[in-house]
Amino acid sequence: MRSLFLAALLAAVPTAVIAQDLTPAESQRIDTIVTEALAKSGVPSASIAVVRGGRIVLAKAYGKASETIPVATPALPYQVASNSKQFTAAAILLLEDEGKLSLDDHVSKYLPGISGGDQITIRQLLSHTSGLQDYWPHDYSFVAMSKPVRPKGIIDRWAKKPLDFAPGTQWQYSNTGYVVAGQIVEKVAKRSLFDFLKSRIFTPLGMTSVVDQDKAIGPAYPQGYKRFALGPVRPDTPAAPGWLYAAGELSMSATDLAKWNIARMNRSLLPADDWAVQETPVKLTDGKDTGYGLGVSVRQFAGKPMIEHSGESVGFLSENMVFPDQKTSVTVLTNSWFSDAFVQMAQGIARTALPAPAGDPADAAYLTKAQTVFDQLASGALDRKLLTDNANYYFDTTALADYKSSLGALGKPVRIVQTGTSQARGGFVARRYRVEYGDRALSISTFSEPGADGRFEQFLVAPTQ
Incomplete structure (x- = not known):
């Protein structure tokens, strides 16, 4: 098992034929998704194709196609x-x-x-x-x-x-x-x-x-x-x-x-x-x-x-x-x-x-702000001026300690993205985010004051699939 598993890992160097319209971060994310799935499962190889905007933007093969084809290529018919x-x-x-x-x-x-x-x-x-x-x-x-x-x-x-x-x-x-x-x-x-x-x-x-x-x-x-x-x-x-x-x-x-x-x-x-x-x-x-x-x-x-x-x-x-x-x-x-x-x-x-959903023009600013607050919670150095009185009340000493110990242990996330569109809720704007690591994901549920400079009324992190 060990020799076959290591062979699959060594053969998992990707072979690309087309790579357009994906940002370097997106391409890296896809490579991470595939190579880690192969490594964890023992599956020998994968061949993938991605269409975006109605045309093929990525075709790649990873791993070992067979005992006689040690490196899979995108042209192979599976x-x-x-x-x-x-x-x-x-x-x-x-x-x-x-x-x-x-x-x-x-x-x-x-x-x-x-x-x-x-x-x-x-x-x-x-x-x-x-x-x-x-x-x-x-x-x-x-x-x-x-x-x-x-x-x-x-x-x-x-x-x-x-x-x-x-x-x-x-x-x-x-x-x-x-x-x-x-x-x-x-x-x-x-x-x-x-x-x-x-x-x-x-x-x-x-x-x-x-x-x-x-x-x-x-x-x-x-x-x-x-x-x-x-x-x-x-x-x-x-x-x-x-x-x-x-x-x-x-x-x-x-x-x-x-x-x-x-x-x-x-x-x-x-x-x-x-x-x-x-x-x-x-x-x-x-x-x-x-x-x-x-x-x-x-x-x-x-x-x-x-x-x-x-x-x-x-x-x-x-x-x-x-x-x-x-x-x-x-x-x-x-x-x-x-x-x-x-x-x-x-x-x-x-x-x-998939393209990001169209939403509030302030979404981009709040994504950056959400990334900042998440990083602060993981490090234990929270800037409370980014939060409302109620959110500051929620993040008491125990909450901050638990956020720091649990999030800090995960290291730096691969990316944080907004999921779904922003919605009005109780005088605030509700947004949800997905935090992706190599082997797991978290969700963030936020309420913020209206406008690009609003503070967070809620910032809750939870596990997700």
Whole structure:
């Protein structure tokens, strides 16, 4: 374990291809987020891409891609697994644009013998509301995955079982539904799903790294890694060919997935209404919002609308976060499936890359003032002229001692940023800040007098995630 762990750390020197529009501090913060996540988790490598202002501003790879590729590079295609689902859904939408099918067609129109096929619509396949039982709910490769399979084999074994629920009545993730959808694409388009996607999406967008994951195996490609509990990090054995198909068959670089994210932001390549349909959460028959569209989750992060999906295949995990309103996206691809480091990296990078919210013109002055007071509390030398009578009353001898001992022990923070927008509250202006260290974060809740020269009525520091 020690030798593998040290090798990962030594290989974690970043390789950059594009670095624009990020300040040196932001770039350093992203490097810190990724390298520390790799070091703490033992994940061998990560490949990331950041879009800001509608264009790629950063693409970097860190760590060891495989036993034969000791230093990862941004051009390497990692398995993106279920991030492939949005592409399968896009293929259906393109065929609908051509009048060759409808999202509300029943599955039985194209494929006979599917359980509930005369009730399940294509839309329900893509939104995980079909009731078809998921053939791979596991977070490991089960015994059948050691042997090759064709889509028909998956369909015959899982899509002809009794439904888990009546179509449209529940949401339950189902890779099986996407295998069925992929077969519908191939029957209607009269070509393989991958070839259809290549001609209609990958080539037009210049996504040159994309390959079928069954072919992205060997010494020229990233290796997936596993770990049993806290044991050594070991190379994993890929699933036999055919198992991910339309549910997760793609491998690509983080940069190429970012190109797709840009098309989403710009409403290009696909008609705008196709993007809108994909990003509209499907509702159940009882009216409940599923929070899932067609191949993508629809949710919020840091108070901002987000289109998101993650992916998991044998030895690989990925996270793709798109913020259309901010023209920002974060893509993180890793070659392990034993840690949530990929999510922690993506969320940390997103907090760094997202534009600061528009707020009170005095926000900049109060950020500087908040940094000053925080540093003073950590050192125990508080300038009480920056505080109101009530705040001075709060910071009695005990409070000052506790602030000094607990904050001073943490050292200098990496950065302090405002979170959210300023708001009026009780005759004061409320602002919140996030204090980031290498391995933890704190929150600051402040009330201040109106105007750029106002004093703090409240300055409370607390732990946060």
